[in-house]
Amino acid sequence: MKKDSAVELSGVKEIARRANVSIGTVDRVIHNRSGVSEKTKQIIQDIIKELDYQPNIMARRLASNKVLNFAVLIPAVSDETEFWAAPLNGIEQAENEIRQYGIKVEKYYFDLNDKQSFVNLTKQILKTAIDGVLLAPSFIDESLAFTKQCDQLKIPYVLINSDLPKQDSLCYIGPELFHSGYLSAHLANYAIKDNGKVLIINISREIDNHHHLLRKEEGFRAYFDDHDKKLTIVKDDIRQTDYASVASSLKELLKAHTDAEAIFVTNSRVVSVARYLQESDHQKVLLIGYDYLKDNLAYLKDGLIDFLICQKPQEQGYKGIMALYQNLVLKVDVEKNYFMPIDIITKENYQFYRN
Amino acid sequence: MKKDSAVELSGVKEIARRANVSIGTVDRVIHNRSGVSEKTKQIIQDIIKELDYQPNIMARRLASNKVLNFAVLIPAVSDETEFWAAPLNGIEQAENEIRQYGIKVEKYYFDLNDKQSFVNLTKQILKTAIDGVLLAPSFIDESLAFTKQCDQLKIPYVLINSDLPKQDSLCYIGPELFHSGYLSAHLANYAIKDNGKVLIINISREIDNHHHLLRKEEGFRAYFDDHDKKLTIVKDDIRQTDYASVASSLKELLKAHTDAEAIFVTNSRVVSVARYLQESDHQKVLLIGYDYLKDNLAYLKDGLIDFLICQKPQEQGYKGIMALYQNLVLKVDVEKNYFMPIDIITKENYQFYRN
DNA sequence: CTGAAAGCGCTTACAG
DNA sequence: CTGAAAGCGCTTACAG
Incomplete structure (x- = not known):
């Protein structure tokens, strides 16, 4: 009723018409299903190419009443791991968009x-029967065991926030850690005189397991090497993460290095350093740390923290789900490595920041 | 064939069944079309609410073979306006996604x-027959005349990159300029000693028409006021934008102010300042400017530019089209003001930047 | 190996 | 004011 014959057709119908077959057969070759003679297959493929046929995704999803199941495996959100609220948020946002x-x-x-x-x-x-996985591979060996099984089952998986060495993942979406440390050094450098002093502080119960902290430190150090900056770098590892312990470690450290002009904290625990500086009424020192978290922002506003490095945790979750969707539903290729931008958050721009 | 009667229905069919009407009638009340008795309308609306019915967008778009036309009105890209390549890029990306x-x-x-x-x-x-407009309102009065007509024709429009005073736009997507200047001052401040000196340079043929440059300048000045910083601010307006003219202006300016520790250029023409500093072999001075453009990046890499402020021009285009789509197709509300993040680009993070 | 028919959840004329 | 039917561009059994 809608189309008069003058209108040019397109889609499977037109392909079928040209190939002199039924649309069922066209569908078979589009999806590479068996049961089509080589000859008709060839004819149909030629027509598809000639017409530059693009399937209508909406119609496809509507007709094939199939649901795809994605599994997401990420750390639980707690006071200690508030960070993970953001990726989760992004995941849920993506979920809402593609539930349709x-x-x-x-x-x-x-x-x-x-x-x-x-x-x-x-x-x-x-x-369970799953079609794709989004994974935060916090435990390396255990993650490798898991992804190996996914490989065998031909279930594609996306890694976020930290990578696994040479795995066959669909893609990795997250930070490039070395450069975030390198950038931090640039920022710190504005406060450091020649022959000045800077502190690097790692605060983590699992510093040795958490190689990502070390990558940031390497980047930080590399900057000064590359720029032939003469300075003293003092590094301190604090393995007790409760505030009281951190405070007492800092007390000693800062007493020994009253001349430090800048402090670089390799993760979001910069909050403890800021708090200590405030409570001890320490003289102003340039302080750089990580992550757009409520407590951190409070100290940023107060001027105790100068810079927070942040790498769009929410977007990591969002992009992760969308990468699975794009691969599995839209059948398009996705970037193998999607490195997040290294964002610099300050007192003046934090209110406009989008995770 | 697929559904056995035990399966619960949903959608218009189920609503129709419950209301004891045809799906045509259900469709009428969903779309608020006339020709339904108040009584049945009420019944159907109650059922819709009870079921929390969510229409299937795919099916809707597929069935209503209607196309929506969006018009985009933005500056042409040229050597002088390379900036606009990015929004255009975002627009085309959105276009590809929703062409479907x-x-x-x-x-x-x-x-x-x-x-x-x-x-x-x-x-x-x-x-032409259009359903929505994306507009960069570079000329204020002329833009106002246009949006007024859109209002009359009930055509929604989205503004990007700069806003119009109290217009009934669907939304504004772009920077909040004052704060970008304010942030720049924070960064500049690291290089400025007490009682030091900073230069503000506006380079534009239309400084007075381009009030957005002035907003940045205001923000920049406000930072120092707010922080009771003692310093000298020297401001220079350069109205000839070819390099030779800029260079001769700068020559005078820098001769008169050899003690300037930082320079803030209120737009992407920071490139000319960087070039002049390099060519004149000027001593190192902290230089801040705007926009992620090829030429700017070259000087950023060379260390002549310290910071570039950038506000995701590509995303502005992308979000602009998507806002129209969300409003017109998905019928969801969009944020009235979507301020872009104020991104700080440096030598160390530019390669990870996403426009 | 191939075709005809029913269906996905909607919208669109048309008829009454 | 309302309903029945055709159609959007695909996929999915089923039959041969």
Whole structure:
């Protein structure tokens, strides 16, 4: 009723007409299903190429009433791991956008302090029928075991926030850590005189497991090497993360180095340093740390923290889900490595920041 | 064949069944079309609410074979206005994503140096049948005349990159200029000693028309006021934008102020300042300017420019089209003011920057 | 190996 | 004011 015959057709119908076959057969070759003679297959493929046929995704999703299941495995959000609220947020945003297209997202939260919880969840996930996985590979060996199984089952997976060495992931979406340290050094450098002094502080119970902290430190140091800057770098590892312990470590450290002009904290625990500086009424020193978290922002506003480095945690979650969607539904290629921008947050721009 | 009767229905069919009407009638009340008795309308609306019915957008777009036409009116890209390549890029990206859903985007490019070209294009646009407009309102009065007509025709429009005073736009997507100047001052401040000196340089043929440059300047000055910083601020307006003219202006300026520790250039012409500093072999001075442009990046890499402020021009274009799409197709509300983040680009992070 | 038919969840004329 | 039917561009059994 709508189309008069003068209107040019397109889509499977037109292909079928030209090839003198039914649309069912066209569908078969489009999806590379078996049961088509080589000859008709060739004819149809030629026509598809000639017409530059683009399937209508909406119609496809509508007709194939299939739902796709994505599993998400990320750390649970807690006071200590507030960071993970942001990726989760992005994941849920993506979920809302593509629910329309028949995507279901099942979320699994592991305890960052409990390897076993991670392992248990991977087992649970593998028991269900899933089409794709979004993974934060916090525990390296355990993650490798999991991704290996995904490989075998031909389930694509996306890594966020930290990478796994040479895995066959669909893609990695997250920071390039070395450069964030390098950038921090540039910023710190504005406050450091020649022959001045800077402190690097790692605050983590698992400094040795958490190689990502070390990558930032390397980047930080590299900057000064590259620029032949003469300065003293003092590094301190603090392995007790409760505030009281951190404070007492800092007390000693700062007493020994009253001349430090800048402090670089390699993660979001910069908040403890800021708090200590405030409470001890320490003289102003340039302070750089990580992550757009509520407590950090408070000290940023107060001027105790000068710069926060942030790498769009929410977008990591969002992009992660969308990468699966693009690959599985739209059948398009996705970038193998999507490095997040290294954002500099200050008192003046934090209110406009978008995670 | 697919659904056995045990399966719960949903959608218009189920609503129709419950209301004891046909799906045609349900469709009428969903779209608020006339020709339904108050009584059945009420019944149907109640059921919709009860079921929390969410229409299937895919099915809707597929069935209603209607195309929506968006018009885009932005400056043409030229050597002088390379900036606009980025928004255009974002617009085209959005276009590709929503073409599927029957959206057509028609682009109109005006000459930033020619008001009349802008006016002519607005006339041309209004002659065609359009459902939404994306506008860069570079010429204020002319833009106001255009948006007024859009209001009358009930055509929603989105503003990008600069705003119009109290207009009934669907939304504004772009920078908040005052704060970008304010932030620049914070960065500059690291290089400025007490009682030091900083230069503000406006380079534009139309400084007075381009109030946005002045907003940045205000923000820049405000920072020092707010922080009771004692310093000398020297401001220079350069109205000849070719390099030779800028260079001769700078020569005088820098001779008179050899003690300047920082320079703030209120737009992307920071490139000319960087070039002059390099060519004249001027001593190192902290230089801040605007925009992620090829030439700027070259000087950033060389260390002549310290910071570039950038506000995601590509995303402005992308979000602008998507705002129209969300409003017109998905019928969801969009944020009235979407201020872009104020990004700080340095030598160390530019390679990870996403426009 | 191939085709005809029903269906996905909507919208659009048309008829009454 | 309302309903029945055709159609959007695909996919999915089923039949042969």
